[in-house]
Amino acid sequence: MKTLVLVLFVAVLSVVFAADKYTTKYDNIDLNQILKSDRLLKNYVNCLLDRGKCSPDGQELKNNLADALQTSCSKCSQRQKDGSRTIIRYLIKNKRDWWNELEAKYDPTGIYKNKYADELKAEGIVL
Numbered sequence: 001m002k003t004l005v006l007v008l009f010v011a012v013l014s015v016v017f018a019a020d021k022y023t024t025k026y027d028n029i030d031l032n033q034i035l036k037s038d039r040l041l042k043n044y045v046n047c048l049l050d051r052g053k054c055s056p057d058g059q060e061l062k063n064n065l066a067d068a069l070q071t072s073c074s075k076c077s078q079r080q081k082d083g084s085r086t087i088i089r090y091l092i093k094n095k096r097d098w099w100n101e102l103e104a105k106y107d108p109t110g111i112y113k114n115k116y117a118d119e120l121k122a123e124g125i126v127l
Contacts, residue, residue, distance in 0.1 A: 021075045023060060043058070048065065069107070088125060
């Protein structure tokens with residue numbers, strides 16, 4: 001009986017701690033390949049803007065984006081944090097219209113723009 005209780009306790013703890021991080025299942029996606037293809041990138045943007053179907057990884061991003069913004073990506077892996085900076089930098093510099101649409105949907109009041117302005121500026125990203 002004690003063993004069963006211990007196993008259940010460990011299982012519950014595993015679920016609780018797993019919920020503290022986003023899945024790393026999609027961390028090995030080649031972001032550079034996506035950035036080189038307007039078609040692929042536009043599919044992700046359309047997914048996030050509710051204008052198209054989402055791939056499984058796009059849906060995962062969409063499901064977690066608001067939370068990641070609110071929590072300063074506290075549940076992100078380092079690869080996810082680095083990838084988000086890469087994508088943000090690229091969109092602002094090369095696809096400003098898409099960035100503006102995403103910003104209008106996910107940050108209509110500018111709260112995150114203000115929250116992250118210094119951090120982005122330090123990384124050379126000008127909003």
